[in-house]
Amino acid sequence: MERYLQHLAVERGLAANTLAAYRRDLRRYTEHLQEHTDPPVTTLRGIGTGHVQDFLRTVSAGAEGRGPLSTRSAARCLVAVRGAHRFWALEGLTRTDPAAPVPPPTPGMRLPKAVPVDQVTALLESTGTETPQQLRDRALLEILYSTGARISEATALDVDDLSRAVRRTGQPEEDGGAMPFVRLFGKGGKERMVPLGSWAVRAVDDWLVRGRPALAAKGRGTPALFLNARGGRISRQTAWTTVRTAAERAGLGDRITPHTLRHSFATHLLEGGADLRVVQELLGHASVSTTQVYTLVTVESLREVYAAAHPRAL
Numbered sequence: 001m002e003r004y005l006q007h008l009a010v011e012r013g014l015a016a017n018t019l020a021a022y023r024r025d026l027r028r029y030t031e032h033l034q035e036h037t038d039p040p041v042t043t044l045r046g047i048g049t050g051h052v053q054d055f056l057r058t059v060s061a062g063a064e065g066r067g068p069l070s071t072r073s074a075a076r077c078l079v080a081v082r083g084a085h086r087f088w089a090l091e092g093l094t095r096t097d098p099a100a101p102v103p104p105p106t107p108g109m110r111l112p113k114a115v116p117v118d119q120v121t122a123l124l125e126s127t128g129t130e131t132p133q134q135l136r137d138r139a140l141l142e143i144l145y146s147t148g149a150r151i152s153e154a155t156a157l158d159v160d161d162l163s164r165a166v167r168r169t170g171q172p173e174e175d176g177g178a179m180p181f182v183r184l185f186g187k188g189g190k191e192r193m194v195p196l197g198s199w200a201v202r203a204v205d206d207w208l209v210r211g212r213p214a215l216a217a218k219g220r221g222t223p224a225l226f227l228n229a230r231g232g233r234i235s236r237q238t239a240w241t242t243v244r245t246a247a248e249r250a251g252l253g254d255r256i257t258p259h260t261l262r263h264s265f266a267t268h269l270l271e272g273g274a275d276l277r278v279v280q281e282l283l284g285h286a287s288v289s290t291t292q293v294y295t296l297v298t299v300e301s302l303r304e305v306y307a308a309a310h311p312r313a314l
Contacts, residue, residue, distance in 0.1 A: 135211030
């Protein structure tokens with residue numbers, strides 16, 4: 001198992017969070033083989049296709065004292081198992097690949113949960129701009145909605161990932177007024193450049209000038225864009241709390257997450273006429289099929305508007 005995880009980290013460059021998920025899934029798989037099969041399976045070559053099928057049924061049903069996994073989570077779990085068996089077969093550790101014939105469960109279509117523009121605006125404006133923490137939170141929220149960044153991408157940002165147009169406060173324009181951009185590193189370390197809207201630029205500028213120096217003075221020096229109260233890089237948990245707190249202040253309840261802003265970013269772009277391929281590039285999706293789910297959201301909103309506005313719709 002460790003050899004496979006090392007292969008994923010070194011050869012395929014998977015992110016730390018993805019590796020942690022694979023490790024959890026594979027640990028559950030090995031525990032199932034050793035503790036819940038009769039007789040227990042203790043070697044790789046003792047695993048058959050029936051064992052893999054039984055494991056999938058178990059995690060889907062919630063046996064072994066654990067709750068059932070959703071179809072999507074069970075599919076992810078099986079992906080880890082299939083990948084490991086394929087690797088072990090290619091490395092010659094097993095003669096065959098017993099997981100290859102086992103298809104993953106097909107998850108149902110789950111539409112992304114975007115919120116209307118006015119609710120996003122209320123959320124963004126719910127944070128004050130008086131203290132360094134408030135300036136940081138406002139800049140973080142604006143970055144998330146302006147770029148559609150994943151929460152891990154936003155917290156990993158360094159100051160140098162901002163174009164000079166964002167970082168040169170008070171200096172004359174040198175690039176002909178070109179739109180500023182931010183450099184994001186997505187899954188597998190894939191880099192992409194995303195434009196930064198004027199509202200986000202102002203919020204980040206305020207943070208860099210009036211907020212970040214105060215927090216940076218408490219730390220040991222870090223290139224991170226967003227800092228915590230001790231002057232170190234902000235954590236994903238703190239960023240999550242920032243979004244949830246802003247949503248509560250805006251009266252939106254607890255249904256807003258950082259990914260809601262990413263979904264809203266994509267949905268609002270498509271509703272405004274953006275090309276699907278452009279949105280795919282901005283989101284950092286490897287396949288356009290992943291991005292196409294947002295077109296279903298916009299079509300549904302068109303149906304709702306039509307039904308409400310056309311005199312003979314109903």
